[in-house]
Amino acid sequence: MEYRQITEDYSVSGQITPDEVAAIKAAGFKSVICNRPDDEQPGQPSADSVKAAVEAAGLAFRYIPVISGAMTGDNVADMADALDEMDGPVFAYCRSGTRCTNLYMAIQQSKG
Numbered sequence: 001m002e003y004r005q006i007t008e009d010y011s012v013s014g015q016i017t018p019d020e021v022a023a024i025k026a027a028g029f030k031s032v033i034c035n036r037p038d039d040e041q042p043g044q045p046s047a048d049s050v051k052a053a054v055e056a057a058g059l060a061f062r063y064i065p066v067i068s069g070a071m072t073g074d075n076v077a078d079m080a081d082a083l084d085e086m087d088g089p090v091f092a093y094c095r096s097g098t099r100c101t102n103l104y105m106a107i108q109q110s111k112g
Helices: 017-028 045-054 073-085 098-112
Strands: 004-005 012-013 031-034 062-065 090-093
Touching: 004 098, 012 098, 017 045, 031 045, 045 062, 073 098, 090 098
Parallel strands: 012 090, 031 062, 031 090
Antiparallel strands: 004 012
16 A cells, blocks of 8 residues: 655545455554545545544544545535544545545645
8 A cells, every 4th residue: 555645744645445344553643534435436435435444443433535636625624624624544445546645735724
């Protein structure tokens, strides 16, 4: 499993599977955010299946689906709230990690 560290407390990756949650926990993450809508691609693991594995591992989970190329102000606000409320470091994923990165950058710009 590969991921990109954006800050000390926030990293992003492409789609994960429930089997990869143990490695996420072992890497020290405390929370997981899914920014990928279910059924975006055939065969992708559902957010609920990942959530079950995340919570079974004792980590927090949040589902904030963002349609590719159509990020909204509500998406940014929901993500900002999640990052404020969840213990870090936070691991966020979507199809490639780009939406997770763009959400984070939009949050930073809105604080500016």
